[in-house]
Each structure stands twice: as structure tokens, then as C-alpha cells.
Amino acid sequence: MTLIDLANPTKFLSLTARVLPWLAGATAILLLIGCYQSAMAPDDYQQGATVKIMFIHVPNAWLSMFVWGVMSLAALGTLVWRHPLADVAAKAAAPIGAAFTFLALVTGSLWGRPMWGTYWEWDARLTSVLILFLMYLGLIALWRAVDDPSRAARAAAILTLVGAINLPIIKFSVDWWNTLHQPASVMRLGGPSLDRAFLIPLLVMAVAFSLLFVTLHLAAMRNEILRRRVRALQMMQASQQAA
Amino acid sequence: MSLGPYASFIVTSYALVTGVVLILIVWIAIDYRRQKERLRDLEASGVVRRSGRSAADI
Numbered sequence: 001m002t003l004i005d006l007a008n009p010t011k012f013l014s015l016t017a018r019v020l021p022w023l024a025g026a027t028a029i030l031l032l033i034g035c036y037q038s039a040m041a042p043d044d045y046q047q048g049a050t051v052k053i054m055f056i057h058v059p060n061a062w063l064s065m066f067v068w069g070v071m072s073l074a075a076l077g078t079l080v081w082r083h084p085l086a087d088v089a090a091k092a093a094a095p096i097g098a099a100f101t102f103l104a105l106v107t108g109s110l111w112g113r114p115m116w117g118t119y120w121e122w123d124a125r126l127t128s129v130l131i132l133f134l135m136y137l138g139l140i141a142l143w144r145a146v147d148d149p150s151r152a153a154r155a156a157a158i159l160t161l162v163g164a165i166n167l168p169i170i171k172f173s174v175d176w177w178n179t180l181h182q183p184a185s186v187m188r189l190g191g192p193s194l195d196r197a198f199l200i201p202l203l204v205m206a207v208a209f210s211l212l213f214v215t216l217h218l219a220a221m222r223n224e225i226l227r228r229r230v231r232a233l234q235m236m237q238a239s240q241q242a243a
Numbered sequence: 244m245s246l247g248p249y250a251s252f253i254v255t256s257y258a259l260v261t262g263v264v265l266i267l268i269v270w271i272a273i274d275y276r277r278q279k280e281r282l283r284d285l286e287a288s289g290v291v292r293r294s295g296r297s298a299a300d301i
Binding site for chain 1: 245247248252253255256257259260264266267268272274275278282285286288290292296
């Protein structure tokens with residue numbers, strides 16, 4: 001099967017059916033390993049055991065931006081190449097991205113309360129991630145508001161690409177503005193500043209959550225293709241009844 | 244393993260992530276079953292794809 005074959009929804013569904021069980025299994029195993037390593041990680045000399053929140057907060061925060069990046073590529077696929085699965089990919093990713101962003105915000109708040117003394121601060125990093133969350137909700141609302149998927153696709157693709165401006169703002173907000181949030185400690189020039197005892201569980205959890213996203217995304221794309229088939233058959237039924 | 248004085252924050256974080264991930268998994272699984280059922284119902288009522296293949300078959 002070549003890459004171009006995946007443009008065919010039927011072939012995509014067939015590939016998904018074969019790949020999903022393996023992906024789900026690999027995700028479950030990696031999540032178990034990651035959780036075990038997180039539980040066994042030592043306390044931080046300043047933060048104590050609350051450093052364990054990092055192992056779930058950071059992967060969710062990374063994915064909140066990564067998913068929007070995936071949706072932006074899909075938006076280009078919709079607008080430029082009119083790829084039949086591009087809009088399906090974007091629409092299926094949005095609720096999953098919204099969930100990861102919600103988790104990044106809430107786990108961040110729960111980490112912030114004991115460390116910063118507050119659940120929330122209107123600083124650049126927190127506010128820009130909240131805006132990302134609201135943009136996810138806006139996109140989901142847009143797709144739900146328009147019945148015809150092809151009409152909704154174009155508007156959603158444009159909104160997604162406009163929203164991508166927020167990604168570098170989130171990433172560099174800790175450098176551009178004074179903020180309570182710590183600066184980057186993994187993806188930074190000069191390499192990670194984290195000790196291996198924290199870095200390895202964090203990377204395992206990041207890979208596990210990324211696999212979780214791929215698994216859920218493929219499954220949600222499969223559902224979306226089926227939903228569009230239902231719609232097409234319902235329209236055929238309506239036209240047969242009208243004739 | 245002692246979680247110290249902030250154990251409730253740590254446990255709540257992990258419980259919340261577990262809960263939301265489970266909700267996502269269940270929601271996607273239910274949605275899959277619902278779409279397959281709708282396709283089967285439509286095909287049972289005599290509506291078929293132009294290709295003649297079953298839409299519910301993967």
C-alpha cells in the first residue's frame with residue numbers, strides 16, 4: 001500500500017482496522033511503564049513529590065500544541081490539495097486536542113497551587129494556552145453548526161491556520177514576557193536541563209501520550225468517515241423517497 | 244512511596260487525566276458502534292452505495 005492509497009477512505013479504513021489493535025496495545029504498555037517510572041521517580045529537592053504532576057502535565061501540554069499543528073497541516077491539505085481525508089483528520093483531532101489542552105490547564109493549576117501559591121495567574125503562558133483551548137471549542141462548534149461537511153471544512157481550515165499563530169506565542173511566551181511559568185527545560189538550546197531521573201519517565205510518558213493521540217485520532221477518523229457515509233446514504237434515501 | 248503534604252493535588256491530577264482519557268476512549272468506541280448501527284439500518288432499509296459494497300464493512 002502506497003501513501004497515495006491512503007487518500008482512498010476505504011483503503012484507509014482497512015489499514016486502520018489492522019493497525020489500531022497494535023497501536024492500542026503499544027500505548028497501554030508504554031503508559032503502564034511510564035506510570036510505574038513516574039511513581040518510582042525521586043522527589044525533587046525543591047518541589048518534593050509534586051514533581052510527579054510534571055509527568056502528566058508536560059505531555060498534555062506538548063500534545064495540546066502538537067494536535068493543533070497536525071490540524072494546521074490537515075487544513076493545508078483541505079485548502080491546497082483538497083485531500084479527501086484532510087478535513088476528516090482535522091475534525092477528528094479537535095475534540096482530542098481540546099481534551100489534552102483542558103488536562104494541561106487543570107493539571108497545571110493543580111501543580112501551581114502548591115508551588116506558586118495560586119491556581120491561576122493571567123500571565124502570557126497560561127493565558128495563551130487558555131486561548132488555545134477556547135479556539136478548540138470554537139472549531140468544534142463551527143463543525144457542529146454547519147451540516148454540510150465540505151462547507152464547514154473550508155471555514156474550519158482557515159480558522160485553524162489563523163489559530164496556528166498562537167503556537168509560537170505559547171512556546172516563546174516564557175521567554176518574551178515575565179511569567180510565573182518556568183522556561184523550557186527539555187526542548188531548549190544546550191539540551192535538557194532535567195536530571196535523568198526525571199527526564200526518562202517524562203520522555204516515556206510523552207511517547208505514550210503521543211501514541212495515545214495517534215490511536216484515538218485514527219479511531220476518531222474512522223468514525224468520521226462512517227458518519228459521512230451515513231449522511232451520504234441518508235441523502236440517497238431522501239432523494240429516492242422524493243422521486 | 245510517600246506523596247507528602249500535597250498528595251491530594253497529585254492524586255487529583257492523575258485521577259483527572261485517567262478519567263478524561265477513559266471518557267475519550269469510551270466516547271469514540273460508542274460513536275463507532277452507533278455509526279455502524281446506523282449504516283446497517285440504512286442498508287437494511289434498501290439504501291445501498293453506488294459501488295454496491297456494504298458501507299458498514301471495513
